[in-house]
Amino acid sequence: MVEEKYLAIFKDEASSHLSALEKCILDLESKGVSQELIKEGMRSAHTIKGSARLLGLEEIGKIAHRIEDIFKEVDSGKPLTPELITEILSGIDSIKKLIEGEKKESKIEERPKDEVKKGFEVLRIPREKVEAIIDYTSELFVQKIKLAGKIETYEVIKKELKEEIADYLRNFLPEDKIKPITERVSSVFYEITEDFKNAYEELSSLVENIHHTSLFMRFVPFSEVGEELRRIARDVAEENKKKIRFLIKGGETELDKADLDKVKPALIHLIRNAVDHGIETPQVRRSLNKSEEGLVEISVEMEGENIKITVSDDGAGINVDKLVERAVEKGLIDRNRAEQLSENEKIALMFEHGISTKEMVTEISGRGVGMDVVKAIMVEMRGDVRVETHKNRGTKISLIFPRTSFTIKGIKVRDLEEVVIPVNDVVKIVRVKREEVIFRNSEAFIELGDKLIPVKPLAFLLGFEGYSLFDERDYTYVLLLKSGEKIFGIKVSDFTSDEEHIIKSPSALLEGMKLIAGITISKEGLPVIVLNINDLAEMFFTGTSPQIGEEIKERKKRILLVEDSITTLMIEKNILELAGFEVDTAMHGGEALKMLNSKTYDLFVLDIQMPVVDGIELTKIIRSNPLTSKKPVVIVSSITDEKEMRKAKEAGADVYISKRDFDKSGFLKVVRDFLER
Amino acid sequence: MDIKSEIRKRLFKALGGEEEKYLVLAKRKKSFFAVPFEFVREVIPPPPVKILPLSPPFLKGIISHLGRIIPILEISEFIKIDEPEMRRVMTLLISDGHYIAGILINEYPEFKKIEEESEIFPAETPSRENTFLKGFVKEKETLIPILNISLIFEEVRKRIKRW
Numbered sequence: 001m002v003e004e005k006y007l008a009i010f011k012d013e014a015s016s017h018l019s020a021l022e023k024c025i026l027d028l029e030s031k032g033v034s035q036e037l038i039k040e041g042m043r044s045a046h047t048i049k050g051s052a053r054l055l056g057l058e059e060i061g062k063i064a065h066r067i068e069d070i071f072k073e074v075d076s077g078k079p080l081t082p083e084l085i086t087e088i089l090s091g092i093d094s095i096k097k098l099i100e101g102e103k104k105e106s107k108i109e110e111r112p113k114d115e116v117k118k119g120f121e122v123l124r125i126p127r128e129k130v131e132a133i134i135d136y137t138s139e140l141f142v143q144k145i146k147l148a149g150k151i152e153t154y155e156v157i158k159k160e161l162k163e164e165i166a167d168y169l170r171n172f173l174p175e176d177k178i179k180p181i182t183e184r185v186s187s188v189f190y191e192i193t194e195d196f197k198n199a200y201e202e203l204s205s206l207v208e209n210i211h212h213t214s215l216f217m218r219f220v221p222f223s224e225v226g227e228e229l230r231r232i233a234r235d236v237a238e239e240n241k242k243k244i245r246f247l248i249k250g251g252e253t254e255l256d257k258a259d260l261d262k263v264k265p266a267l268i269h270l271i272r273n274a275v276d277h278g279i280e281t282p283q284v285r286r287s288l289n290k291s292e293e294g295l296v297e298i299s300v301e302m303e304g305e306n307i308k309i310t311v312s313d314d315g316a317g318i319n320v321d322k323l324v325e326r327a328v329e330k331g332l333i334d335r336n337r338a339e340q341l342s343e344n345e346k347i348a349l350m351f352e353h354g355i356s357t358k359e360m361v362t363e364i365s366g367r368g369v370g371m372d373v374v375k376a377i378m379v380e381m382r383g384d385v386r387v388e389t390h391k392n393r394g395t396k397i398s399l400i401f402p403r404t405s406f407t408i409k410g411i412k413v414r415d416l417e418e419v420v421i422p423v424n425d426v427v428k429i430v431r432v433k434r435e436e437v438i439f440r441n442s443e444a445f446i447e448l449g450d451k452l453i454p455v456k457p458l459a460f461l462l463g464f465e466g467y468s469l470f471d472e473r474d475y476t477y478v479l480l481l482k483s484g485e486k487i488f489g490i491k492v493s494d495f496t497s498d499e500e501h502i503i504k505s506p507s508a509l510l511e512g513m514k515l516i517a518g519i520t521i522s523k524e525g526l527p528v529i530v531l532n533i534n535d536l537a538e539m540f541f542t543g544t545s546p547q548i549g550e551e552i553k554e555r556k557k558r559i560l561l562v563e564d565s566i567t568t569l570m571i572e573k574n575i576l577e578l579a580g581f582e583v584d585t586a587m588h589g590g591e592a593l594k595m596l597n598s599k600t601y602d603l604f605v606l607d608i609q610m611p612v613v614d615g616i617e618l619t620k621i622i623r624s625n626p627l628t629s630k631k632p633v634v635i636v637s638s639i640t641d642e643k644e645m646r647k648a649k650e651a652g653a654d655v656y657i658s659k660r661d662f663d664k665s666g667f668l669k670v671v672r673d674f675l676e677r
Numbered sequence: 678m679d680i681k682s683e684i685r686k687r688l689f690k691a692l693g694g695e696e697e698k699y700l701v702l703a704k705r706k707k708s709f710f711a712v713p714f715e716f717v718r719e720v721i722p723p724p725p726v727k728i729l730p731l732s733p734p735f736l737k738g739i740i741s742h743l744g745r746i747i748p749i750l751e752i753s754e755f756i757k758i759d760e761p762e763m764r765r766v767m768t769l770l771i772s773d774g775h776y777i778a779g780i781l782i783n784e785y786p787e788f789k790k791i792e793e794e795s796e797i798f799p800a801e802t803p804s805r806e807n808t809f810l811k812g813f814v815k816e817k818e819t820l821i822p823i824l825n826i827s828l829i830f831e832e833v834r835k836r837i838k839r840w
Binding site: 134135136137139417419461462463464504506507508509510511512513514515516519521525526527528529 | 725727728729730731732736739740741742743744745746747775776777778830833837838
């Protein structure tokens with residue numbers, strides 16, 4: 001009896017291999033025999049055979065075995081005749097029919113409906129659909145933020161409308177009659193706004209849940225594949241009359257399904273080899289004073305930003321001499337060269353096509369197909385294979401590969417720009433007072449135990465102008481990072497506690513760009529770079545040093561100009577830029593608030609009447625933020641009302657310029673005077 | 678048939694002249710350029726661009742669009758546009774099927790149907806200015822450069838590797 005879920009997996013796997021086989025044989029027929037195509041065909045047939053036998057689909061296994069044999073004969077020099085091609089193609093057709101039959105026949109083990117209801121129902125959804133859902137939910141998140149901005153604007157409109165209605169009614173009604181009307185209007189607006197806000201809150205919480213769930217949809221625990229591997233190990237052991245104990249370590253580690261699917265065939269080969277080639281029979285183990293039961297273990301762990309999956313056994317170990325002998329026999333290496341090989345080079349021969357250490361070719365493995373597949377999979381995944389083997393003590397084979405998409409625990413830091421640093425690379429975060437920094441030849445160091453650790457501003461390393469070591473404060477934050485044996489410090493202005501981040505690839509066009517380990521999306525829906533700490537370390541130790549000494553490097557003064565009139569904005573921007581200032585612009589207070597959180601400004605030029613957050617409110621926020629509280633605020637407004645001007649002063653504005661009296665030189669003088677203070 | 682009209686015919690075919698084909702005419706700063714329609718994916722309002730540290734000048738940064746990370750290219754680094762910066766209004770998303778990128782443009786693009794009688798010309802003698810061009814199309818007495826998107830992507834990959 002075949003369980004439905006395994007049959008479904010097999011069906012998918014077999015159809016892709018059958019298509020590959022079909023293409024391969026047709027290519028061989030049309031383009032002529034090539035080693036590469038033969039190897040490809042042999043591997044596909046081998047994989048179908050193995051999986052079919054595992055599920056007890058003997059008929060399919062037999063056909064696949066025959067196809068594999070044909071490829072093997074051709075590999076040894078037998079001509080690929082039209083008869084053989086026809087035999088392979090009709091074999092492929094037979095397998096297809098048998099697979100369809102398996103689905104239709106009642107061989108499938110049916111689970112009672114109640115059981116399905118009680119447990120998890122598993123739906124097979126194409127990857128593109130899952131990815132599309134993730135992408136759309138990210139966009140939902142961005143729209144949620146935008147909606148929050150609209151609600152703020154609505155609040156402003158509500159206030160203004162009430163005043164406008166009152167002004168209008170004053171033309172017809174006495175003051176005492178106006179108040180009840182405006183109060184009624186206000187209360188209706190209040191109710192509508194509250195309904196709107198409540199709906200937004202509910203929507204917001206739903207969007208956050210959907211976003212979080214969707215991000216983790218592609219991740220599955222390794223144990224999902226681990227259990228399949230356990231079954232394979234068990235069946236292989238039974239067939240070979242061996243006793244094994246199978247252990248999975250780190251099965252709870254969640255990996256991207258894409259990575260798991262890619263690496264699975266390699267793991268199947270390793271497990272088969274471990275049981276079939278590695279673990280000895282109970283009799284042999286007894287004679288070696290080993291427990292009758294061999295140990296096969298598979299462990300999953302993170303190694304920096306890589307995944308490391310290790311398959312180990314306590315069996316006979318690889319017979320390296322036999323491996324070399326086979327390689328010589330196969331003509332892969334000449335005897336003289338073989339004698340000069342190091343132990344590791346000899347072991348590496350196992351990854352050559354057609355090499356096996358097994359005495360006899362069995363139904364399970366040892367046909368010379370396997371380890372070259374493992375190597376090929378690792379090459380495709382930009383990974384590596386490490387082998388450790390000891391005679392009679394066993395073999396340990398590790399597959400190490402980078403993750404396609406993954407979650408990391410990261411700390412979001414800001415030093416002019418915001419980036420994420422993986423927690424694994426952080427040794428410590430320290431708050432350093434000005435007097436605790438040691439300067440040597442204008443380079444900064446802090447003491448850590450008996451060591452001096454060099455420190456550079458992160459903004460300097462990332463190439464941003466306007467870096468400093470203290471941000472005009474008496475203390476600074478330093479993240480001590482490690483890269484290999486080296487420890488170095490980066491100064492940041494601010495940081496958040498560690499949190500889980502989903503890492504995306506930075507797009508194929510940018511592949512290989514230094515410093516970027518990946519991109520994550522902030523809660524505001526904006527991309528944030530995750531730094532590659534090894535690249536940062538290289539830059540730290542080989543690049544130039546910042547001109548910090550005890551002073552902040554001279555830089556262009558940066559002004560944030562907030563104005564909702566595009567004409568005024570462009571005029572003021574032009575004046576300031578021509579005078580040599582660096583100018584960032586925002587069209588309203590809400591936009592300015594976001595910018596305040598991402599950059600350091602030396603002066604603010606604000607209008608009063610603006611949507612979302614007005615100039616008065618923005619001034620109050622600037623004054624309440626310790627990083628901006630002492631920065632000059634210049635108001636340029638068309639309002640000449642004494643009351644509004646007083647409000648601006650009370651909120652903390654330093655100077656109030658009326659647009660009516662605006663002149664270029666006067667405006668520039670005010671800005672320069674403040675910046676020179 | 679003279680050589681000029683033969684070249685024009687071949688260029689028309691190279692631009693997909695067998696079927697109904699369009700060029701998308703976009704404006705960067707004050708200059709127009711054209712992109713074969715099949716490379717254009719979308720025109721979107723400019724989302725916030727995240728600057729990448731120590732990035733080359735042709736790379737303005739990255740954006741997140743529908744959850745995808747898309748690099749934003751400065752097209753004036755590939756074709757000659759010396760005018761001053763203008764207020765950005767749009768991002769033109771282009772793709773060759775493998776790579777995708779955004780180009781900053783300053784006006785909503787127009788479409789131009791390519792017909793056999795359309796005045797399209799090959800780029801003249803290879804020079805720095807027309808390395809990344811497929812040719813020119815004549816529109817209202819002005820020659821508008823037609824971008825070779827695949828070549829631009831290839832160049833971006835090369836420059837990023839070297840950077």
